[in-house]
Structure formats: C-alpha cells, structure tokens
Amino acid sequence: MSGHFRHAMPYGAQLQDDGRTRFRLWAPDADQVELVFEESTHAMSALDDGWHECVRQAPPGTRYRYRIRPELCVPDPASRLQQDGDVHGASVVVDPAAYPWQHADWRGRPWHEAVLYELHVGACGGFRGVQATLPRLQALGITAIELMPIAQFPGRRNWGYDGVLPFAPAAADGTPDELKALIDAAHGLGLMVILDVVYNHFGPDGNYLGEYAAAFFRSEGPGTPWGAAIDVALPQVGDFFVHNALYWLEEYRFDGLRLDAVHALHDPAWLLSLAARVRAAMSGRQVHLILENEANQAHLLGSGRFDAQWNDDFHNALHVLLTGESAGYYGAYADDPMGKLVRCLGEGFAWQGEPMRGKPRGEPSGDLSPLCFIHFLQNHDQIGNRALGERLTSLCEPAVLEAACALLLLAPPVPMLFMGEEWGSRTPFLYFTDHQTEALRDAVREGRRKEFAEFESYGQAETLPDPNAASTFERSRLDPHDAASPEGLARLTLVRQLLAQRQRHLAPHLQHAQAMGAFALGKRALHASWRLGGAVLCIYCNLGDTPAAIDVTPTAGTQWLHGNPAAIAAFRAGRLPPACTLVFLEPSA
Structure with missing residues (x-):
C-alpha cells in the first residue's frame, strides 16, 4: 500500500494531476462567485445545480477566499486549513499526500x-x-x-x-x-x-x-x-x-x-x-x-x-x-x-x-x-x-x-x-x-x-x-x-x-457474549452474568455501605478475575461486602 493518502471530494481546493488546483463551491443563492487570491481575483464558472468552479495555478500554501458579493468574502466551507486558525479569514491550499505515512499497512483492530x-x-x-x-x-x-x-x-x-x-x-x-x-x-x-x-x-x-x-x-x-x-x-x-x-x-x-x-x-x-x-x-x-x-x-x-x-x-x-x-x-x-x-x-x-x-x-x-x-x-x-x-x-x-x-x-x-x-x-x-x-x-x-x-x-x-x-x-x-x-x-x-x-479473559470471547440476566440485590447491590465462550462471567457489585446478602456457592472450577481474599471469603459465607465488586468465571453448564 502507498504511504500517501488523500480523499477525492467535489468540494473545496483539490490538487490536480497537471499541477493546477480546482476550486469548487456550492452556492445556489449566489449569482456570481469569484475566487480571491492575495494578489488576484478570478471569476468562477457557474455550473448546474448551484455549483461554481475555477481551475488555477495554486500550489500548496496558496491562500484563497470566495467573494459572494462585493462586500462579502468567505472562507471555503471545505477548507483543509485556515490561515492562523481564523474562521473569517483565508483558507489555505493543502497537499493531502505530502505526509509520508510510516504505518501505511495498518488495518485497524476489531471492535471487541x-x-x-x-x-x-x-x-x-x-x-x-x-x-x-x-x-x-x-x-x-x-x-x-x-x-x-x-x-x-x-x-x-x-x-x-x-x-x-x-x-x-x-x-x-x-x-x-x-x-x-x-x-x-x-x-x-x-x-x-x-x-x-x-x-x-x-x-x-x-x-x-x-x-x-x-x-x-x-x-x-x-x-x-x-x-x-x-x-x-x-x-x-x-x-x-x-x-x-x-x-x-x-x-x-x-x-x-x-x-x-x-x-x-x-x-x-x-x-x-x-x-x-x-x-x-x-x-x-x-x-x-x-x-x-x-x-x-x-x-x-x-x-x-x-x-x-x-x-x-x-x-x-x-x-x-x-x-x-x-x-x-x-x-x-x-x-x-x-x-x-x-x-x-x-x-x-x-x-x-x-x-x-x-x-x-x-x-x-x-x-x-x-x-x-x-x-x-x-x-x-x-x-x-x-x-x-x-x-x-x-x-x-x-x-x-x-x-x-x-x-x-x-x-x-x-x-x-x-x-x-x-x-x-x-x-x-x-x-x-x-x-x-x-x-x-x-x-x-x-x-x-x-x-x-x-x-x-x-x-x-x-x-x-x-x-x-x-x-x-x-x-x-x-x-x-x-x-x-x-x-x-x-x-x-x-x-x-x-x-x-x-x-x-473477556476480549477473545466478546463477539459472541450473551447476557444471561441482571438482578438487584437490594437497593445498592447487583448481580449480572453473561455467557462467555465456554464459561459464565459473573459480576457481583455492592455500592452501598452495608453488606448485601447473597445465596450462591462458587464451584471448584471458579476462576477469580477480581476481588481480595477477605472479600472472597465473605462472599463464600453469603455476604457481599460494602463498596466491593467481585468478578469471576464459572464453567458453563
């Protein structure tokens, strides 16, 4: 893959293969539009459906605006760069392919x-x-x-x-x-x-x-x-x-x-x-x-x-x-x-x-x-x-x-x-x-x-x-x-x-994860579980300041992902401690 990328669009300033730049603006309410450089002005051709176009010599770095009326010059709404960041000022012609990408073969990562x-x-x-x-x-x-x-x-x-x-x-x-x-x-x-x-x-x-x-x-x-x-x-x-x-x-x-x-x-x-x-x-x-x-x-x-x-x-x-x-x-x-x-x-x-x-x-x-x-x-x-x-x-x-x-x-x-x-x-x-x-x-x-x-x-x-x-x-x-x-x-x-x-433990199986239910354990605690590959992901969360009663016994195959030993011991005794989240995987039935 090439290390240079650009998006071809029908708007704004587009560098052409012959070295010139095409300027195009959709201005259906304007009878006439002019392309304004720092030292010259050029009439734009009126095309169908409100489009106006002009092709000129304008290398990267050229500053330009559009004159809509004698008293109104505006920046390009598809400007790739504004001079000094001024939203009322000149737009700047940019060569989008000038940057040499080092990781051009990057294809992204999966959402899971x-x-x-x-x-x-x-x-x-x-x-x-x-x-x-x-x-x-x-x-x-x-x-x-x-x-x-x-x-x-x-x-x-x-x-x-x-x-x-x-x-x-x-x-x-x-x-x-x-x-x-x-x-x-x-x-x-x-x-x-x-x-x-x-x-x-x-x-x-x-x-x-x-x-x-x-x-x-x-x-x-x-x-x-x-x-x-x-x-x-x-x-x-x-x-x-x-x-x-x-x-x-x-x-x-x-x-x-x-x-x-x-x-x-x-x-x-x-x-x-x-x-x-x-x-x-x-x-x-x-x-x-x-x-x-x-x-x-x-x-x-x-x-x-x-x-x-x-x-x-x-x-x-x-x-x-x-x-x-x-x-x-x-x-x-x-x-x-x-x-x-x-x-x-x-x-x-x-x-x-x-x-x-x-x-x-x-x-x-x-x-x-x-x-x-x-x-x-x-x-x-x-x-x-x-x-x-x-x-x-x-x-x-x-x-x-x-x-x-x-x-x-x-x-x-x-x-x-x-x-x-x-x-x-x-x-x-x-x-x-x-x-x-x-x-x-x-x-x-x-x-x-x-x-x-x-x-x-x-x-x-x-x-x-x-x-x-x-x-x-x-x-x-x-x-x-x-x-x-x-x-x-x-x-x-x-x-x-x-x-x-x-x-x-989660990411390899998230594409096919299925919720198995979520339930309140009083006003400030909950239990939720998901089927995750060949296991069940279980979360017990208590956001309150008192223990929450639970009725669950982890199996011998339980794999703990989060929780300190004292909290796990309390959990095995039927209590979910306050301000505590416990997370574990159980083998799927």
Whole structure:
C-alpha cells in the first residue's frame, strides 16, 4: 500500500494531476462567485445545480477566499486549513499526500478489543502533546483514544462543538501533518484513534453558509438546541457530511467516528445511508462508527450499521447511585436507579419505548450484543456540564468509586475512560470558549449563570467560572504529577490490572457474549452474568455501605478475575461486602 493518502471530494481546493488546483463551491443563492487570491481575483464558472468552479495555478500554501458579493468574502466551507486558525479569514491550499505515512499497512483492530479513552486535544497539549502520552496509554491497556471535535472553531480554545469548518483541523491544536503524525504513531503502538464529529449544527461564529446556501438548513420542522437544523436529506448537504466522514477516515486514517447528538438530525434514513457508504468505501479496513443518540434507536445498531452507542442510561443510573444527585436529567433515574442500572447490564437501554417525561423513548435492545453499548462513569459532558466541573473523585468515596470502576472495566460492554480518570484526577473539566465578540461572550456567560441558578449548592451564580476566561481553560488542563501521588499510583495499578484481565479473559470471547440476566440485590447491590465462550462471567457489585446478602456457592472450577481474599471469603459465607465488586468465571453448564 502507498504511504500517501488523500480523499477525492467535489468540494473545496483539490490538487490536480497537471499541477493546477480546482476550486469548487456550492452556492445556489449566489449569482456570481469569484475566487480571491492575495494578489488576484478570478471569476468562477457557474455550473448546474448551484455549483461554481475555477481551475488555477495554486500550489500548496496558496491562500484563497470566495467573494459572494462585493462586500462579502468567505472562507471555503471545505477548507483543509485556515490561515492562523481564523474562521473569517483565508483558507489555505493543502497537499493531502505530502505526509509520508510510516504505518501505511495498518488495518485497524476489531471492535471487541476496544477500550476507549476520551480526551480533549487542547487540554492535553495539542496534537504533539497527545502523541507524547500514547506509550503510557498503551501500557495501561487502552486500545483506542477518542478525540473531542477538532474542526476549526473561533479563537484559541473551545470544547470543539462550536466548529464551523468541518474539514480543517483546529490550528490551535497543531498542523494537519502533526495530526497525521499523532495517528501514525498511535498505529505504530497498536492503538486506534476515533474522532468525534458534529453533523447536527454549526457554531455561532464563522458559519457563512446561510449567506449563499440557505437550503443547507431546514426551514421547517424541529430545530436543535444550538441553532438551525441541518437538512441532511438534501443530497448536496447530506453528501457534504458523507465526504467529511470519508475524508477523516481516508486522508487522516482515523479508525472510526463518533457522531455527536444524531437525534438532532431527525433523519435516521440518512444515518443508515452514511453507514452503508462508509462501510463500502472502507471494506479493506476495520473502521468503527459510534453514535450519541438520546432517542435510543436500537435499529441503528449492529448488523453492519453503527457499531455502538454511548449508553447515557448506564451512566445516569450509576451516577445517581454513586452521588445521590437527582437534579436535572438525573431526576428520571432517581426513583429506581438500581432497577435501571441492571436493565442496562442485562438488556442495553433502560428505556425501550416506555414514557420518559411524558414521551416514549427508545426501542427494544435486548437482542443486541453487549458490544453495541459504550459504558462510562464519566465523560466530557457529564463532568464539564456541571457548574464547577467536578469529577467523581470529588463526589463519592474512593472505595465505592473503585467498585464502580471494576464493574465498568470487567463487564462486556465497551468501557470508556475520560482523561485523567485512570489515576483518579481531581482536576476539574470546565466549559471553556474563546468567543471573539463581546455579545457572544456575554451570551455564553449569562446562559451558564441562568442554567445553574437553581442549584443552591453551587452558591452565587457570580462565582461560576467564566467560560471565556483563559484561566478556565488552564484550570482544565491535566497535571500529570497527580498520577505520581500514592493515590494516583494505586488507581493506575488497579486500572492496569483490570484491563489486563479484560484483554486476557473477556476480549477473545466478546463477539459472541450473551447476557444471561441482571438482578438487584437490594437497593445498592447487583448481580449480572453473561455467557462467555465456554464459561459464565459473573459480576457481583455492592455500592452501598452495608453488606448485601447473597445465596450462591462458587464451584471448584471458579476462576477469580477480581476481588481480595477477605472479600472472597465473605462472599463464600453469603455476604457481599460494602463498596466491593467481585468478578469471576464459572464453567458453563
């Protein structure tokens, strides 16, 4: 296989075999479009269906924009790179095949080996900083890192969900070649790299599509919490995002994509079409597609469609058990969190068509593989959307959190850790932005204050961190020295041991794992089991502060995967100790 990769797409600046560059823009609302270089301007030819095209001598590094009206020049919506990261400025011609890949023969890893690690690139030191952490993560037992969105956003810091140029890696994180070097290095270590992509909305600053392609957005029907809904059912729009998916997979060689909040797209048919087109194009590689989907649409998962979905039900039910919190969306889980947790372990979703807040939610999921669900104790949303960005290490006792960690890492669903979780980091992960206008800064600041004004425990709204302050971002950066503390080293040792057990005893059999049931043992303890090859995987977890009574006798062939001798002895005597998870394999009957 060649060590040079590129994705051919009908948009943007494409280098041609004759050395020239073809520029193409879909601008159905523009009567005339001009291609603007730094020292010259060229009329673009109007093609059918709103397309405009121009072919010129423009080597890599050439800066360009499109003039839509005499007073309006815009960047290329398919820009591969923005000069200085300016979402209002010039786009830059890039040679996508210039990077010499060192691991061009990488084909990926199977999904049943996945252990995900979500991180924010900027908070980890940019693409180079993330690359430097790869050997440590690989030694820990991580098999895939998942990057929060990196599409070009306004300013120097952002969670990534305010991106407006979806093909351009954010300049604040590094150059396109530095991103490729990160992925190349990951592949050399046997690590997959997953990218979080946003196809349901654009950020509030720097999106010019409405100025020349109003049809890009839906004029009727439901919108989104973040602005106008995108009309992916329109072929030119839907194809734009299909090409974006293929671009990241082919040109950057990502191993998969996590699609943000697909329920806000309101178009399951397009999602299935996207999956089919990606599968067809990536037939020679193992590429994985992940959903975030509040609608719990089980029919989108498995059978060559989407590999898995973030299972918020698992997190929310477990969070209520760990913290006792019931505000906001946790309220829907507060009446029976253990019942909802065991349903997640035994059947996938907690809601499978039953009403939630007065509306039916979800579809039956009991026939899906456990690998169709990604479980987590924490992620960027569940930490960062708290007013003060606290992690679970600040909200519950260490022993209880360790018990939950063992449940997460040794249950068959795909586990995910959030950066720093592996050593019990107490560094907050706050909501941060760098909006360039005072109006947007004020709107975001006031929005956060209103959102949390009802929560008395957070104190006065004025004490909330200002999302636009540079200090808010700096406070969210990990301090790796925390990992060297006695507590950090102990947690790292635990996670490393659990992941080693997962890869040795679970991973070889997870493709055919079958849930055998999950049951509550009182209000704060549970038992769950899965058929796993020629054995049965059994998990007993007690998140309470008193022992739970059990009625089970391990056989002579029991193989213990997790549990200290004292806890195992108590278990044999009919008691599951508090703040304890025991995991073992029994021979299958």
